[in-house]
Amino acid sequence: MGEDVDGHKVDRSRTSLLIQRLAPITGALVLASAGSAHASDDPDVGAGKCQVIKFCVDVGIGDKNGGSDGQAGGSQGGSGNDGSKSECKYTKVDPKPPAEFPAWKGADPKKNDLYFYGCTDGGQDNPDGFIVVPAGQQPPVVQVAPQVLAQRAVDSMTLLGPDIASPRAGGKYTVGVPMWMWVNQSATTYGPNTASASAGTITVTATAKVSKIVWSMGDGASVTCNGPGTHYTSSNGMAQSPTCGHVYSKTSASRQSGKFPLTATSTWTINWQGGGQAGQLTEVRQTNVQVAVGEVQVVR
Numbered sequence: 001m002g003e004d005v006d007g008h009k010v011d012r013s014r015t016s017l018l019i020q021r022l023a024p025i026t027g028a029l030v031l032a033s034a035g036s037a038h039a040s041d042d043p044d045v046g047a048g049k050c051q052v053i054k055f056c057v058d059v060g061i062g063d064k065n066g067g068s069d070g071q072a073g074g075s076q077g078g079s080g081n082d083g084s085k086s087e088c089k090y091t092k093v094d095p096k097p098p099a100e101f102p103a104w105k106g107a108d109p110k111k112n113d114l115y116f117y118g119c120t121d122g123g124q125d126n127p128d129g130f131i132v133v134p135a136g137q138q139p140p141v142v143q144v145a146p147q148v149l150a151q152r153a154v155d156s157m158t159l160l161g162p163d164i165a166s167p168r169a170g171g172k173y174t175v176g177v178p179m180w181m182w183v184n185q186s187a188t189t190y191g192p193n194t195a196s197a198s199a200g201t202i203t204v205t206a207t208a209k210v211s212k213i214v215w216s217m218g219d220g221a222s223v224t225c226n227g228p229g230t231h232y233t234s235s236n237g238m239a240q241s242p243t244c245g246h247v248y249s250k251t252s253a254s255r256q257s258g259k260f261p262l263t264a265t266s267t268w269t270i271n272w273q274g275g276g277q278a279g280q281l282t283e284v285r286q287t288n289v290q291v292a293v294g295e296v297q298v299v300r
Contacts, residue, residue, distance in 0.1 A: 090115040090131070090139040103130035115139045119152070119199075144199035146275035152197035153206040154270055154281060161287035162213055162264040163189040166232065169289045174296055175248050180241040181215055182229025183264070190228060191268065204274030208283070211269040217246050218260025218291065252293040259290035 093114040097103070103114060112132045133139050163184040173179055187193040191209035198204075215223040225244035232241070240247070252260045268283040 089119075090117050093130075104132060107132045111135055113137075141200040144202065146202060146204050146272075146277045147279060149197040149199055149202065149204035149274065150206050150270070150272035150279065150281060153195040153204055153272065154208060154283065156195045156197070157193045157206075157208055158188050159193065159208060159268050159283055159285055160188045161285035162210075162266045164264055164287055164289055166229075167262065167289065167291050169291070171291070173248065173291060173293045175251055175293060176296075177247070178238065178240040179246050179248065180230060180232035180236075181223070181225065181244045181246065181264075182231055182241075183213065185228050190266075196274075202275040204272055206270050206272035206281070208268045208270040210266045212267050213244075214265045214267075215244075215246070216263040216265070217248070218252070218255070218262050219248060219250060219293075221246060248293045250293075251295055252291065257290060259292045262289050262291045263287070264289075 093116055096109045096114060099109050101114075104112075111134065113135050115131050115133055117129055117131065131139060163186060165182050165184050167173060167179060167181065183190060185191075189210075192207050193209070194205065194207045196203055196205045210228075211226070213225050213228075215225065217223065223244065223246050227243055229244035230241050248260075252258055255261075263286055265284060265286045268285065270281040270283065272279055272281065
């Protein structure tokens with residue numbers, strides 16, 4: 001605990017702790033110069049002559065259709081991305097911060113250099129974000145497990161739930177009439193989607209693709225489809241879908257809002273390799289729609 005020139009007490013240890021916690025998160029740090037603080041709104045924190053030190057890490061950014069209602073006898077009326085690369089590296093802090101900067105951890109700034117560790121996808125393996133290296137020497141090679149890089153690559157893909165083309169939320173469907181279900185295909189909603197992540201000399205490349213979609217129809221039925229489904233056309237008449245379909249046996253009139261809540265859950269299978277290793281990851285995404293199912297009204 002110290003006291004500034006205006007008589008306000010300053011808890012320097014608390015300020016130092018706050019600085020340590022904020023530095024790795026924000027990448028910016030405001031250092032208060034000792035001996036010239038002034039009163040602030042918070043009596044426990046002193047403000048004064050400040051030096052703003054910002055650490056920047058280069059960031060690389062990788063790069064609805066109409067159709068049928070999807071029910072026999074009915075009519076109606078994605079997006080892609082290039083693979084992006086995640087990279088982790090050390091960036092030398094220049095100019096050097098003063099000796100009281102917590103990251104020095106007692107090391108002499110005149111004999112050492114300070115490096116900030118960061119990743120282009122926001123990942124961080126060094127909890128402190130900083131390392132001290134003897135002046136003139138290079139920081140150590142970044143060592144990251146290939147499995148960690150594989151997950152970073154996946155995280156950069158922005159994998160989404162199914163882009164449902166049918167059944168559509170605004171469609172009208174009929175009990176006893178075959179419903180055809182299918183999805184639009186894009187890199188982010190179906191795949192394939194490829195991205196890489198690097199650390200040091202290791203680069204891992206991952207490719208993701210939807211392996212199955214499970215449709216929860218809202219009436220208690222569940223349908224598993226191993227592909228995107230088949231697009232319905234009027235020439236199919238009253239036939240059932242050859243790949244992904246369902247027939248409702250009751251109306252949705254008794255449900256809240258008069259519709260069945262339908263959920264399509266996609267399972268993404270991701271194969272990766274790099275750093276002399278290979279493996280497989282799984283991600284799950286969902287999309288929800290409401291489906292109105294009624295009965296044919298016969299006029300006599």
